[in-house]
Amino acid sequence: MPVEAKPEATARTSPPLTERQEARRRRILHASAQLASRGGFDAVQMREVAESSQVALGTLYRYFPSKVHLLVATMQDQLEHMHGTLRKKPPGGETAAERVAETLMRAFRALQREPHLADAMVRALTFADRSVSPEVDQVSRQTTVIILDAMGLDHPTPEQLSAVRVIEHTWHSALITWLSGRASIAQVKIDIETVCRLIDLTEPDADR
Amino acid sequence: MPVEAKPEATARTSPPLTERQEARRRRILHASAQLASRGGFDAVQMREVAESSQVALGTLYRYFPSKVHLLVATMQDQLEHMHGTLRKKPPGGETAAERVAETLMRAFRALQREPHLADAMVRALTFADRSVSPEVDQVSRQTTVIILDAMGLDHPTPEQLSAVRVIEHTWHSALITWLSGRASIAQVKIDIETVCRLIDLTEPDADR
DNA sequence: CGCTAATCTAGAACAAGTTTCAGACTTGAT
């Protein structure tokens, strides 16, 4: 029986893509990011993505079953990039809280450089319904790894994981309020620093 | 003339609405909530809302310039309701953190009873772009009031306001992860309790 | 090579949010 599986963003390993297919997928993601950088979520129009990446509309939908899937995959792509960058220059703070805050603010500044792209990706993430859960979850896991990296933890306690989840919540939501112009950059910074203090609470031996 | 429109905390904009207009507005919001309760964000179709509320499509758009505006207004409406309900039975916890957590969990359970409605409102909130900022801001302020109420504070310090903002971030984001099936109710509870511990950090004399 | 199933393409078609418009109806002021 021939395999019926479609190419899928999350499963980079399951169905072996041919070289041309891999190239198509890459072209699509590139076009997506490019259009997003220009005009945000609304500027990523499926017909334009298809044309820019020299792929038929039907093919685009075979690779990414919806606009949200496409943008979430774009975010995965960018996150990998960022994780690599952050790894090269680890944060230098004394406490875990400081390092996490520094890392997130660094990520935040990177997003500031491409606010439209950030808009597209974040809107897609929060608008995603259940059909995109696996992909969104993957993004979430990737973010968790980045934060744990900054904390310098290998075996976090359940309490610490909970704190990390709260930090992620804050990070996403603060990003949204900034993107929609309801909070200043300074305020985002304060909120992130505030939530990072939670980390201190979960470190038995680190107190003030 | 005798515009008897007693502003129900929803400070309508400049022009005072006539009675029939107020009635139309109310019919629209009712239809919106009803459709949302049935099938969530997607089930709120502008043509159906118009038909259900016996209003022409163009009129619907005159009252609410977009689907997101409509749903955010629906949320304002529901929030007022909830604030009233919560006020009648204030939370009974010892510390501010406990009371806030209890309040939010109570609100959460209310949303659980109408998960589709919750879905519609929250998706609209996070998907809103700049053109809806004023309305979204209003929702945010209303939420802040509810939390400060639970804390029993009249004159919060900047630090406390920051903690409240972080709690709101967590609340929204946790709601989203629950709605999209990526987190259990138990997990939401833990996250809320975790973030509420931040409150203790901002109370110099609270027991620890 | 030659076959067959899978994939890709171009383009039409459909769905739902949004806009537009001409004409009927309300409202407020004279």
Next chain:
DNA sequence: ATCAAGTCTGAAACTTGTTCTAGATTAGCG
């Protein structure tokens, strides 16, 4: 009561995400 300005209606049109179809191309296999 009458008039002007503003509002509402019904219907069509437009936009963009999504689906569908028929035919061309490609990949893997004997």
